[in-house]
Amino acid sequence: MNAEKARIADVPQIHKLVNGFGSRGLMLSRPLSEIYENMRDFFVVREGSAVVGCGALHICWEDLVEVKSVAVLEGNQGKGIGAVVVEAC
Secondary structure (H helix, E strand, O other): OOEEEOOHHHHHHHHHHHHHHHOOOOOOOOOHHHHHHOHHHEEEEEEOOEEEEEEEEEEEEOOEEEEEEEEEOOOOOOOOHHHHHHHHO
């Protein structure tokens, strides 16, 4: 299992994954436009053509970064996907 840089075609799946948790108050929701604007910050783990995990590394300052929007599709949790995403970030 490997994480790779997100592609523009991944954005709708990332949006659905992140906002699925956001709608339940488990993480911050992100507007689709924000994900497009920050797509280069995102890493994804795929299962076939499906994005099963995602996360982004946002550089804030010389010595300050934020790992954000880490999400793993339910049913794929507990397999180390989140750790792979965070490690890629």
